Structures are given as structure tokens and as C-alpha cells.
Amino acid sequence: MTAHLGAAVTAFVDGELADGAREEVLVHLTHCVPCRAEVDALRRFKQVLRAEPLVVPFDLSARLLSTAAFAEVSAFCEDPASRPAARPVRWGHGGRRSHSRLRRTAVSGALVAMGLGGALSIAGPPPRGPVAPVDPANAGFVLDHGVTSHEVPFTELDVVNVSSSSSPSGRGQR
Amino acid sequence: MSRLRLLLLVAGLGALMTSGPVSAVVAPGPEAEALPAAGPVSRALVILESAALAARVRTWSGTQHVVSTRSGEPHFAVLQVQHTPGQGSTVQVLASEGSAVAPDVLDQSLLSLLASHYDLRVAGTGACAGHRARVVEARRPGQSGPKALAGRFWIDDATGLVLRRDVVDDGGRVVRSSAFVSLTVGSRDDVPVSYSAATPSAGVMHATGQHLDDSELQVLVAQGWPVSRELPSGMELFEARMHDRALGDVLQLSYSDGLSTLSLFVQKGELPSSTSGTPQSVGGQVWVSPGTTERVVWSGGGRTWTLVSDAPDATVRSAVLALPHGPAHQDDGMLARTWRGMSRVGAWLNPFE
Numbered sequence: 001m002t003a004h005l006g007a008a009v010t011a012f013v014d015g016e017l018a019d020g021a022r023e024e025v026l027v028h029l030t031h032c033v034p035c036r037a038e039v040d041a042l043r044r045f046k047q048v049l050r051a052e053p054l055v056v057p058f059d060l061s062a063r064l065l066s067t068a069a070f071a072e073v074s075a076f077c078e079d080p081a082s083r084p085a086a087r088p089v090r091w092g093h094g095g096r097r098s099h100s101r102l103r104r105t106a107v108s109g110a111l112v113a114m115g116l117g118g119a120l121s122i123a124g125p126p127p128r129g130p131v132a133p134v135d136p137a138n139a140g141f142v143l144d145h146g147v148t149s150h151e152v153p154f155t156e157l158d159v160v161n162v163s164s165s166s167s168p169s170g171r172g173q174r
Numbered sequence: 175m176s177r178l179r180l181l182l183l184v185a186g187l188g189a190l191m192t193s194g195p196v197s198a199v200v201a202p203g204p205e206a207e208a209l210p211a212a213g214p215v216s217r218a219l220v221i222l223e224s225a226a227l228a229a230r231v232r233t234w235s236g237t238q239h240v241v242s243t244r245s246g247e248p249h250f251a252v253l254q255v256q257h258t259p260g261q262g263s264t265v266q267v268l269a270s271e272g273s274a275v276a277p278d279v280l281d282q283s284l285l286s287l288l289a290s291h292y293d294l295r296v297a298g299t300g301a302c303a304g305h306r307a308r309v310v311e312a313r314r315p316g317q318s319g320p321k322a323l324a325g326r327f328w329i330d331d332a333t334g335l336v337l338r339r340d341v342v343d344d345g346g347r348v349v350r351s352s353a354f355v356s357l358t359v360g361s362r363d364d365v366p367v368s369y370s371a372a373t374p375s376a377g378v379m380h381a382t383g384q385h386l387d388d389s390e391l392q393v394l395v396a397q398g399w400p401v402s403r404e405l406p407s408g409m410e411l412f413e414a415r416m417h418d419r420a421l422g423d424v425l426q427l428s429y430s431d432g433l434s435t436l437s438l439f440v441q442k443g444e445l446p447s448s449t450s451g452t453p454q455s456v457g458g459q460v461w462v463s464p465g466t467t468e469r470v471v472w473s474g475g476g477r478t479w480t481l482v483s484d485a486p487d488a489t490v491r492s493a494v495l496a497l498p499h500g501p502a503h504q505d506d507g508m509l510a511r512t513w514r515g516m517s518r519v520g521a522w523l524n525p526f527e
Binding site: 010014018022046049076116118119120121130131132135136137141142144145146147148149 | 284382383413415416417419421422423426428430435437439441443444445446449450451463467469471477478480482483484508511512513514515516518519521522523
């Protein structure tokens with residue numbers, strides 16, 4: 001394996017690789033410093049997420065609630081008696097308030113983009129499909145081929161009787 | 175057994191020495207026909223059909239040497255073959271090198287493929303195992319010179335049995351040769367001999383699985399099973415079977431050009447990340463187990479493919495290249511990847527997972 005691990009890093013960190021692929025990754029990590037650093041970083045990030053409870057800062061909640069959109073929504077929900085506190089805002093007319101709103105929108109958009117980009121980067125490879133139920137190495141396929149083609153293989157058997165049921169007239173029989 | 179191995183080695187070295195361009199060892203006789211074969215039912219085809227029939231209806235026994243060359247490596251075997259009409263053949267491996275060997279018995283059902291892919295002609299007379307023989311050649315249509323030769327059969331004058339068969343690649347090299355070094359043939363009135371007492375440990379082979387006709391194949395195709403009627407190098411589908419194994423279904427598709435055969439075993443699901451065989455890159459990662467009958471295994475399109483063949487290397491390689499490789503979906507799209515990443519973060523945040 002000469003290239004870097006790429007998407008396989010996340011699958012490796014999450015223990016989703018099959019034995020053979022995992023061994024290949026381990027071999028690669030012994031000599032690839034950048035990939036080792038990436039694995040370490042991802043492991044630390046995962047540990048941080050596990051260790052720290054997800055708490056939304058009060059300040060962030062307050063700021064979100066103070067935005068114009070929330071104000072408009074709350075205008076329909078709150079007691080009419082308290083309505084003067086939440087004045088409807090007209091979009092596009094607001095001077096400094098309009099700039100502030102644009103800034104918040106841009107920051108929110110950037111956060112969403114970063115989140116989506118982060119999700120994309122740690123998505124890892126598509127999950128493997130189911131494994132074939134019959135092991136080709138021990139399925140007797142060579143024997144089946146020999147009977148069908150009239151060329152009898154002797155990998156598994158020392159002595160073989162070739163049944164005449166494999167003759168053309170015998171085809172179609174189970 | 176050691177003497178047999180020595181004999182085997184000598185036979186193999188002989189085969190190696192003759193594995194260059196095939197030299198003419200056949201004396202042109204009065205029976206030689208001009209190329210191309212005269213009509214679809216040529217004299218050569220009649221001789222081969224008689225040989226296939228004789229192999230089934232006569233009582234015979236003999237020692238056969240099989241030599242096959244794969245990736246430049248020879249594989250040898252010495253077989254003791256006995257045949258009784260109505261009971262089939264008993265084959266005992268006296269010595270072998272490589273993973274699998276096979277005696278060559280002319281199959282009547284494949285003669286039509288042989289006649290449709292090659293020009294057949296009686297090339298002359300020869301001798302094998304002390305028997306006088308007529309030599310029938312299979313030549314590649316539209317070609318001339320030594321490279322046109324694709325196969326050669328030595329047919330016993332007296333009994334009609336095939337004494338020797340060579341398969342020649344398009345470089346003029348013999349890639350597979352099977353020849354009787356001794357042969358005893360009973361009369362047509364011989365009472366069939368029971369071999370069960372002589373070979374008490376013998377296993378009896380029957381064709382397994384369910385034969386599939388055209389309509390059943392079409393149903394399988396509609397269900398998503400990959401069924402090719404042809405593969406490169408003129409390999410045509412001549413038999414299809416479904417093996418109902420305990421763990422899952424396996425579809426067997428067998429192909430031939432009349433000289434060589436190839437079987438594909440297809441099953442749903444991908445190959446485990448490692449399997450037996452030597453890893454090679456042929457259109458993707460494949461695992462090769464060489465021998466007189468070669469096995470190639472790989473994953474492609476969400477299925478596991480196992481190719482088993484006695485065909486020349488070039489035929490096997492072109493067949494492997496023509497079939498799917500890699501995962502079923504190379505790229506599952508940005509939306510799916512984003513969702514997978516978010517799910518992964520969610521799993522990391524979940525303290526109970």
C-alpha cells in the first residue's frame with residue numbers, strides 16, 4: 001500500500017475493517033507518519049466527544065432567541081400583553097441591525113457548511129456488502145467443473161470414479 | 175512412487191523442450207485433406223465423432239500423461255484410467271504435481287463447438303503408444319502457418335480411441351498435452367468389469383446441481399444474475415447449473431470453444447478480504463491457484479466469481495478481464511456520504527453505543 005489511507009482512517013478508528021484490511025492498515029501505519037497523525041487526531045477527537053457532554057452555551061441560546069426570526073415567531077406564541085417587547089422587523093430595512101443579521105446568517109451558513117464538510121470527511125468508505133456464503137477454496141468447484149466438462153480433477157481425491165451420468169444424455173438430471 | 179515422480183519429471187522436461195513452436199511430427203498421408211475443411215460434416219469431424227463414441231462404448235484401460243503449462247510453469251500428472259461401458263471411467267492418480275490434473279476424454283457434446291470454431295482436417299498419420307494413428311488438426315480460421323494450429327488429435331486406427339491430444343496457443347506453443355503411454359483395449363463383446371472391488375476407496379462423482387434451460391436462465395437474468403452467453407476467445411456457454419448449497423445458491427456457467435473448457439461459479443456476496451491463492455492484478459485484485467486446472471477468484475459487482483479452467487493463460491486472462499470487478503457501487507453519492515458521516519458522529523456521541 002503506497003498511497004495514504006484516506007477514507008479508511010475512520011473505518012479503522014471505528015474498528016469496522018475486516019481482518020485482512022486491518023492488517024494492511026497497521027502495516028501502512030508503521031511507516032507512514034501523516035496517516036499515523038491522522039489516526040491519532042481522529043482518536044483524540046472521538047475521545048473528546050465521548051468525554052464531554054454536549055452542552056449548548058447559554059449565551060448561544062440567548063443570541064439565537066434574540067434574532068429577528070425568533071422574535072417574529074414569538075410574536076405569535078407569546079401573550080399579547082407582552083407583545084411590545086417583541087417588535088416586528090421588516091427585512092431589508094434596518095441599517096446596523098440588517099448588517100448584524102447578515103453576519104449571523106453568514107456565520108450560521110459557515111457553521112452548517114463546516115458541519116457538512118466534516119461529516120463528508122469522516123464518512124469513511126461505503127460499508128461492505130454481505131460476504132459470499134460459500135468459500136470458493138473449499139466448495140469443490142474444481143470437481144464440479146471436471147464433471148461438467150468431462151475433465152476430472154483430482155485435487156481432493158486420490159481415486160475417482162467418473163460416473164457416466166455426466167454424459168450429455170445425463171444432463172438435465174439433478 | 176519416487177520412480178513415478180522421476181518419470182513425471184522426465185515427461186515434463188520433454189514437454190518443456192517441445193513447448194516451443196510445434197514441429198511437424200506427422201507424416202502426411204493419402205488421407206490428408208486440403209484446407210479448409212470440406213463442408214460442415216468433414217471427414218475429420220466424422221473421425222472425431224467416432225472417437226468420442228469409441229471412448230464410451232469400448233472397454234479400455236491405460237496410463238495417461240498430462241502436461242500443462244501455466245504462466246511458464248509446467249504441471250504434470252500420470253493417471254491410470256480404466257473405462258467400462260455403462261459404468262464410466264475409474265481414474266487413479268499415480269503421481270502429480272500441481273493442484274489438479276485431468277485426463278482428456280473426448281466429449282461428443284463439445285464436438286459441434288470444435289467444428290464451429292476451428293477448421294478440422296486430417297493431417298496425416300502418426301503413432302502413439304505403439305498404435306498407428308490418424309492425426310486430426312484443428313486450425314484457426316483465416317490463419318496460416320504454424321500459428322494457425324490450435325489443437326491436434328491422434329486417433330487410433332484400430333480402435334478409434336483418442337491416443338493423444340495437444341492444445342496449442344496462438345504463439346505456436348503446446349500448452350496442454352495428454353497422451354497414453356500404454357493402452358489396452360478390450361473387444362466390443364467384453365463383459366463390463368466391476369471396478370468397485372479393485373478400488374474400494376474410490377469416490378463416485380455425479381453431476382451436481384440443477385440443469386438450467388434457456389427459459390430458466392432468462393428468469394435468473396431478470397432476477398439480476400449475470401449470465402453471459404459468450405466470453406472472449408470464442409468461449410460459448412454450453413451448460414448452466416444451479417447448485418443449491420446449504421449456505422446459498424451458486425450459479426455454474428460452463429463455456430468451451432471445443433478444445434478448452436472454462437466454468438464460472440457465481441454467488442451473491444463479496445469475497446472475504448483474504449482467501450487462498452496468489453494475489454494478482456487482472457482487471458482488479460484476483461487470487462490465482464495454478465495447476466493443470468487453474469482457479470481464479472475475485473469480487474465484482476457485489477458477487478464472488480470463481481473461474482475454473484484448463485484453457486490457455488491468454489483465454490483465462492481475457493475472460494477475467496471481461497467480467498465485473500470491484501464493489502457494487504464505487505461512489506454512493508454525496509448525500510449518502512454526508513449522512514454516513516453524521517451517523518458516525520452521532521454514534522461517537524452516544525455513550526451507550
